[in-house]
Every structure is written in structure tokens, then in C-alpha cells.
Amino acid sequence: MSTVFAAPTTSLTWDGARERAHAAARPLPVRSVPIADADGAVLAAPVVAPSNVPPVHRSAMDGYAVCGGAPWTLVGNIGVAATAPVRLVDGQACGVVTGAALPPGTTAVLPDEDAAVDGHRVSGAVTAGKHVRRIGEECTAGEELLPAGTVVHPTVLGLVATLGLDRLPVRPCPRVAALVTGDELVTDGPPRVGRVRDAIGPMLPGLLARAGALAAPTVRLPDSRSQLLDALAAADADLVLVSGSSAAGPADHLRPALAALDADLLVDGVACRPGHPQALARLPDGRLVVGLPGNPFAALVAFLTLAVPAITRLRGEPLPALVAAPLPGGFARHSTSTRLVPVRVGPHGAEPVGHAGSAMLRGAALADALAVVDPGPAAAIAARLLPLDPGARPWGV
Structure with a gap:
């Protein structure tokens, strides 16, 4: 029998909601994927070198492999794919490319720009061992190079290709569907009387990409309970975002829809400003649903509070710690709710940028973080920083 969800009468603390969202998700199963498909995923096992890199002594410069001191007699040339024709002995040189x-017997490499060539005679100043990439200089066989939990980025892909690996075991990027609701929303041009230009839909794909998720095409819905029910049931995703239907008004159908689907409501409002009427639920099949308020800045706060921790856990990553920064001049606190304030972070701390109303994105667009101002009676002189870019490392970490 379906549970009836009333309007929230109690709210979790902001920290409690963030922690519950992270704990509610389950890391996605490990998959072995081609390295071309691993970008953005999280390593599920360490990367271990299968062999020495480089496997032989290699030249680090275009020039001449030499043995002993100058001058040298030139006895041949070696390309990247060629093998050495001879073993060098004292007084001999061989042309090489990077x-x-x-060749065996090489004591140094003389760069082209430092070489004086006269027929088959080469001279120049060298230092023993200079410009030689030694066997195993980058890594040796069996050496762990990257730990499990590393986020795969393009440089990681280059490294594993250097090692000769073709596949990687990863936790894949979660699939996220976004349902944007509202009869009043328009998607192009200026809004008319009684209509509002949708600002949440354009934000979500970029936010999801930065959080390490794969965004499905945004689905736009009218204020219809039946259509919301159908869309929630049909969403092929690990996490579903629903914006504009999370409060308790007559057009807010999320909680009744969740009740009809026998969802487990895990977060029913959060004690924060803005973004109080956000929600988190788990459907019977395990998919998570995050309810975002309809006001754009409030929706952004809810996304960072509930969606990002859930995505982080789906990726198999820990909940990032937030570092603190001083607040020059102090910030006013709310008596019972956490304030999320757009700030710029500079050498002297975090400074507010203003324009922080729940319907405003101007402040967030200028900011690089939200100051997490805990409730209390006195002005706050320090606050934790929540990056506005979900993929950014917190300051000082």
C-alpha cells in the first residue's frame, strides 16, 4: 500500500542531508572497458606496470649515441623502429633519433645542436649518462602506478597506453535523467506575461558532466501527476532529477508521485536557505530520485546538496571534505538553517558577491563557491566552502 507523503514538517540539517544522500547510493558494478571509454570513470583496481618503461635504454634527443670521449667516428644511424647495427666501442658514434x-656501449647522447660533424667524424662536449632514458626509468614491471579510486582523465589514458594496456576496470559514470516540470516555463526567447524562462534545464547537463555523470536528454513535463508518474517509471537512469515539483503547492506532484510508486522517502526537506523543499527518495528498483526546487538558485543548492553526493557514491568515491575559509567582516547567520552564500575566494578569505535570492543566478554566476554558514546566534567569521564546480577539488585539499 502506498505511503501518503505530507508537506515536510521536519528537515534534516544540511550536513545530515548531504551525508544521507551519499550513504543512500550504492557504487555501480565494476566494468572492464576499452581505454577510449574510460575517460571520467573511476579506477576500480590499481594500475600496475606489466613491464619496464622504457623496456630498453632509449635516446632522449635527436643526435648521436657516443661511447667514451670526443672525437668519435660515425658508424651508422638508428631510427625509432630500427635496431642497433653494432656495439659501440670507445671513440665510436651512431646517429639516433628521439x-x-x-646501441650497446652507449655512454651518452650528444644532441644535434651540440655536435660538430666533419664527414664521418663527430665532436662535441658530453656528460656521461646525459640524454639517456634508462630501462625502467618511468616504471618497473610490477610497480603500482595509480591506486584504485583514481579518476581517469586524459593523462591517465596516455599513461596506460604507454604501458600497453587496452582495457581498464572502472566504476562507470552514473546515468542521470532530468525531468523539468512546469506549465509556466518557456525554453526560448523572452518570457511573456505569466511565463518564466527555464534556467534549470540549461544548467543541468554541464553540472552533471562536471560531477562525473552522463546526462540523458532533458525531459520537459507540464504540471501533471500522471505524466510525472509515467516519466519516473520510464527513466532509464541510476539517478533521476525532478525540478519544479518538490514543494507542497497544488502543482507540486513529486511527493504524491513517489508515494504512488512506493518509494522510500529518505530526505523530506533540508534546513537550509535557499533550497529547503528538496527531497531524496529511493524507488523499489533501487533508482534514486532527487527533487529540486523550482527557483534556479535553490535548485542549484539542492543539486550540490543531494545530487552531487549521490553521484559521488555511485562512482565509488568518498564524500569530499569541505575546507574552511575566513569571512572578512563576518556573515550573518540564520537561527535554525544553514545559509548557502555565493562567494569569491581570494587570499584574504571568502567575499560575498550578492544577488543570492533563491530565484537569482547572478551571484552564483559570479562566484566560485558557496560559503556554508552554519546556523547560530552570532555572526560567522569563517565558513566551509562548497565548490560551485562539482568536479573541482576543494581549496587547500
Whole structure:
């Protein structure tokens, strides 16, 4: 039998809601994927070098492999794919290109720009061992190079290709569907009387990409309980975002829809400003649903509070710690709710940028973080910083 969800009468603390959202998700199953498909995913096992890199001594410069001191007699040339024709002995040199395997007997590489060539004679100043990439200089066989939990980025892909690996075991990026509701919303041009230009829909794909998720095409719905029910049931995603239907007004159908679907309501309002009427639920099949308020800045706060921790856990990552910064001049606190204030972070701390109403995005667009101002009676002189870019590392970490 379906549970009837009333309007929230109690709210979790902001920290409690964030922690509950992270705990509610379950890391996605590990998959072995081609390295071309691993970008943005999280390593599920360490990357271990299968062999030495480089596997042989290689030249680090275009020039001449030499043995002993100058001058040298030139006895051949080696390309990257070629093998050394001879073993060098004292007084001999061999032309090489960057990356070429060095002939046995090489004591140094003389760069082209430092070489004086006269027929088959080469001279120049060298230092023993200079410009030689030694066997195993980058890594040795069996060495752990990257721990499990590392986020795969393009440089990681280059490294694993260098190692000769073709696949990686990863926790894949979660799939997220976004349902944007509201009869009043328009998607192009200036809003007319009684209509509002949708600002949440354009934000979500970029926010999801930065949080390490894969965004499905945004679905736009009227204020219809039946259509919301159908869309929630049909969403092929690990997490579903619903904006504009999370409060308790006559057009807010999220909680009744969740009740009809026998969802488990995990967060029913959060004691924060803005973003109080946000919600988190788990459907019987395990999918998570996050309810975002309809006001744009409030929706952004809810996304950072509930959606990002859930995505982080789905990716198999820990909940990031937030570092504190001083607040020059102090910030006013709310008596019972956490304030989320757009700030710019500078050498002297966090400064508010203003324009922080729940319907405003001007402040957030100028800011690089939200100051998390805990409730209390006195002005706050420090606050934790919540990055507005979900993929950014917190300051000082």
C-alpha cells in the first residue's frame, strides 16, 4: 500500500542531508572497458606496470649515441623502429633519433645542436649518462602506478597506453535523467506575461558532466501527476532529477508521485536557505530520485546538496571534505538553517558577491563557491566552502 507523503514538517540539517544522500547510493558494478571509454570513470583496481618503461635504454634527443670521449667516428644511424647495427666501442658514434633504442656501449647522447660533424667524424662536449632514458626509468614491471579510486582523465589514458594496456576496470559514470516540470516555463526567447524562462534545464547537463555523470536528454513535463508518474517509471537512469515539483503547492506532484510508486522517502526537506523543499527518495528498483526546487538558485543548492553526493557514491568515491575559509567582516547567520552564500575566494578569505535570492543566478554566476554558514546566534567569521564546480577539488585539499 502506498505511503501518503505530507508537506515536510521536519528537515534534516544540511550536513545530515548531504551525508544521507551519499550513504543512500550504492557504487555501480565494476566494468572492464576499452581505454577510449574510460575517460571520467573511476579506477576500480590499481594500475600496475606489466613491464619496464622504457623496456630498453632509449635516446632522449635527436643526435648521436657516443661511447667514451670526443672525437668519435660515425658508424651508422638508428631510427625509432630500427635496431642497433653494432656495439659501440670507445671513440665510436651512431646517429639516433628521439626514442630510438641505444646501441650497446652507449655512454651518452650528444644532441644535434651540440655536435660538430666533419664527414664521418663527430665532436662535441658530453656528460656521461646525459640524454639517456634508462630501462625502467618511468616504471618497473610490477610497480603500482595509480591506486584504485583514481579518476581517469586524459593523462591517465596516455599513461596506460604507454604501458600497453587496452582495457581498464572502472566504476562507470552514473546515468542521470532530468525531468523539468512546469506549465509556466518557456525554453526560448523572452518570457511573456505569466511565463518564466527555464534556467534549470540549461544548467543541468554541464553540472552533471562536471560531477562525473552522463546526462540523458532533458525531459520537459507540464504540471501533471500522471505524466510525472509515467516519466519516473520510464527513466532509464541510476539517478533521476525532478525540478519544479518538490514543494507542497497544488502543482507540486513529486511527493504524491513517489508515494504512488512506493518509494522510500529518505530526505523530506533540508534546513537550509535557499533550497529547503528538496527531497531524496529511493524507488523499489533501487533508482534514486532527487527533487529540486523550482527557483534556479535553490535548485542549484539542492543539486550540490543531494545530487552531487549521490553521484559521488555511485562512482565509488568518498564524500569530499569541505575546507574552511575566513569571512572578512563576518556573515550573518540564520537561527535554525544553514545559509548557502555565493562567494569569491581570494587570499584574504571568502567575499560575498550578492544577488543570492533563491530565484537569482547572478551571484552564483559570479562566484566560485558557496560559503556554508552554519546556523547560530552570532555572526560567522569563517565558513566551509562548497565548490560551485562539482568536479573541482576543494581549496587547500
